[in-house]
Amino acid sequence: MAKVTERRIVTQEWYETEYSKTGWDSHGWVFDDGRIIGTTWTVVEHIHSDKFGNPFIGVAEREADV
Known part of the structure; x- marks a missing residue:
């Protein structure tokens, strides 16, 4: 069985909050x-x-078996 590295684009939305250390938080x-x-x-x-x-x-990646 061979392994390949799968790569995908990911996004993250930031929103302002009064509770986080930096003032910004994300899901x-x-x-x-x-x-x-x-x-x-x-x-x-x-x-x-x-x-x-x-x-x-x-960019996120993981190894997958093929």
């Missing part, structure tokens, strides 16, 4: 279809951040 990384990336995926690169330094577009 976490999601795929474009709205699914949360889960524990098998790892965000390996931040492609774009907002003006406050919050990353909102990234």
